[in-house]
Amino acid sequence: MVNRNTAIVICPIDKDTFRDPDYKLAEAVGLAEAINLNVVSSRFVKVGRISPATFISAGVVEQLAAEAAETQAEVLIVDTQLSPVHQRNLERACKIKVIDRVGLILEIFGARARTREGKLQVELAQLTYQRSRLVRAWTHLERQRGGGGFTGGPGETQKELDRRRIDDTVTRLKRQLAEVTRTRALHRKSRAVKPYPIVALVGYTNAGKSTLFNRLTGAAVMAQDLLFATLDPTMRQLKLPSGRQVILSDTVGFIDDLPTHLIAAFRATLEEVLEADLILHVQDVTHEEADVQAEAVVDVLGDLDIDGEDNVRVMNVANKIDLLPSGERGKVTREFADNAGAAISAVGGQGIAQLLKQIDTRLSERDTFHEYTLPIENGEALAWLYRNGEVIARRDNKKTIKVRVLLAEDKVGMFEKKFLN
Numbered sequence: 001m002v003n004r005n006t007a008i009v010i011c012p013i014d015k016d017t018f019r020d021p022d023y024k025l026a027e028a029v030g031l032a033e034a035i036n037l038n039v040v041s042s043r044f045v046k047v048g049r050i051s052p053a054t055f056i057s058a059g060v061v062e063q064l065a066a067e068a069a070e071t072q073a074e075v076l077i078v079d080t081q082l083s084p085v086h087q088r089n090l091e092r093a094c095k096i097k098v099i100d101r102v103g104l105i106l107e108i109f110g111a112r113a114r115t116r117e118g119k120l121q122v123e124l125a126q127l128t129y130q131r132s133r134l135v136r137a138w139t140h141l142e143r144q145r146g147g148g149g150f151t152g153g154p155g156e157t158q159k160e161l162d163r164r165r166i167d168d169t170v171t172r173l174k175r176q177l178a179e180v181t182r183t184r185a186l187h188r189k190s191r192a193v194k195p196y197p198i199v200a201l202v203g204y205t206n207a208g209k210s211t212l213f214n215r216l217t218g219a220a221v222m223a224q225d226l227l228f229a230t231l232d233p234t235m236r237q238l239k240l241p242s243g244r245q246v247i248l249s250d251t252v253g254f255i256d257d258l259p260t261h262l263i264a265a266f267r268a269t270l271e272e273v274l275e276a277d278l279i280l281h282v283q284d285v286t287h288e289e290a291d292v293q294a295e296a297v298v299d300v301l302g303d304l305d306i307d308g309e310d311n312v313r314v315m316n317v318a319n320k321i322d323l324l325p326s327g328e329r330g331k332v333t334r335e336f337a338d339n340a341g342a343a344i345s346a347v348g349g350q351g352i353a354q355l356l357k358q359i360d361t362r363l364s365e366r367d368t369f370h371e372y373t374l375p376i377e378n379g380e381a382l383a384w385l386y387r388n389g390e391v392i393a394r395r396d397n398k399k400t401i402k403v404r405v406l407l408a409e410d411k412v413g414m415f416e417k418k419f420l421n
């Protein structure tokens, strides 16, 4: 039987907390459950003034220590960013392992990473986080051993050893990562010869990206009701109704409060988003906090230097409309369509045809279809079209070759000047 560690989740609330506390807490519990913790209790903790020693007040710490002893909980999740000192003191006072929001998100990333690059990035981020904490992080190994051994950091000498080992591992990981990144860049370069536009799916965690990706490509990417079911971009080729080929890329779920240094660490994994010709921002419009979630995604995109409100590059997609009452469904559909977006149900399939058409339209605003009849001996012109555009159809006759090709605006001029005069 899988041994599930028990956990208490607390959500510190202060006067600057602008999100609805209920949803914030529900999300923290969801994150804890996503790494298979058994949450035995969860609640808010009001923070008037941050305690320099333990972040939360001594009285609350005492209550938590008693509760931990009583429920035999093994982990305390604190849904905020704690300093290493806060974390260590809380662990000592409550006598259980403490994980803050960053640690929790790293755990989730670690469990979800699929590509080698993703795994290396997570491991590196985890080690860097651990090194700053002095205490050993809660490793997968410890979890497999089934609890216990969480409390009390190792002795000083042990810490020194651990630190040196971490440094060695960090050096090794960085080397491996550089190698993997180099290989990926080479792959990307070879793909650039066949320049299919990239369409990237982004969205708040649980918005339905993987489900949509599967529906569009028929690929078996795991979709589950777990937050962050996707970590690494997964790419598949997709043919649109016009015949245009695109590469569809599924990406990591974004979340509110994602620490900036984590985004930096995952920047390479998000390269497909950075390079995307069109970004589909998938939104769960049935979620009570849909607006806050959409804003968080726009913020994360901003950290990647992408203007999330830019309607040329970003297309808003309302998902889960099957759950809306019919009147509202019509309203949402019109609202998104009016802004060059689409409203769909990734599960039920409603609106998918319109979505594909809309993607085609949006991409054709950049590229246009052209037909050329080339003399058969003009191999150079044909090769140029293959290199610089996307040949959709080709008919070889006795003396001519007829091609239907998609070309970017500037390429049309270049081609006609070079070969059609």
Ligand code: GTP
Pocket (backbone or CB within 6 Å): 203, 204, 205, 206, 207, 208, 209, 210, 211, 212, 222, 223, 224, 225, 226, 227, 228, 229, 230, 231, 252, 253, 254, 319, 320, 321, 322, 323, 344, 345, 346, 347, 348
């Ligand atoms: P992360 O990987 O965490 O970022 O999630 P995601 O955005 O890839 O979401 P995923 O596709 O895993 O879907 C999350 C949950 O929403 C799953 O339980 C899906 O079945 C459900 N879901 C997705 N699309 C729809 C939809 O159109 N309608 C309904 N009713 N449920 C949906």
